[in-house]
Amino acid sequence: MTRRLILMRHAKSSWTDPRQTDHARPxxxxxxxxxxxxxDWLHAQSYLPDQALVSSAERTQQTFAGLALPLTPVLDDGLYHAGSLRMLAALRAATGRTVLMIGHNPGIAEFARDLVGSPPDHGRFRDYPTGATLVADFAVESWAQITPGTAQVVDFIVPRELTA
Structure with missing residues (x-):
């Protein structure tokens, strides 16, 4: 049995209002x-999650809303600027078979690097730009069993490849 993770960094956010807190940036x-x-890409590839763990920041919530997925996200304050260990703990508590997690750099890039056994051959994987999305499978019965370095990369994409 496998579990699938869709690990996404939030899309590009606005810096137009200098009075706005980082958490509230749209x-x-x-x-x-x-x-x-x-x-559109997630739907076309049939990468459809049955659970979404999303940072409580405005930009991550708006990124999730823009995906137009038919599920209600679990908003997690702990994923706001979380590091790799905190993200791993959140994922180990997940209940879905295919989980979408939306977070922030630098933690999400570190988490992606920690999870994969062999990184994808993609020039943007290390810096994980806004909207970067990793799809990875784990050969486990439950998320509680995952360990770093065991994810098998299924796909990796950045938005510029879709909007160019």
Whole structure:
């Protein structure tokens, strides 16, 4: 039995209001387009999650909304700027078979690198730009059994590949 993780960094956010807190920053127009393109890609590839773990930040919530997936996300304050260990703990507590997790750099890039046994041959995997999405499978019965370095990469994409 396998479990699938869709690990996504939020789409491009807006910096237009200097008074706004980091947590409250929304997506900019490019970010909204990227989120919609990523949603189209997830549907076209049949990478459809049955659970979504999303940072409570505005930009991650808007990224999730732009994906147009038919499920209600679990908003997790602990995923806001979480490091790899915190993200691993959240994933180990997941209940879905295919889990979408949306978070922030630098933690999400570190988490992706920690999870995969062999990284994808993609020039942007290490820096994990906004909207970067890893799809990876684990040969486990439950998320509680996952360990770093055991994910098998299924796919990796960045929004520019979809919107170019």
């Amino acid at each position: 997506l900019n127009e490019r970010g909204k387009e990227s989120a919609a393109a990523l949603g």
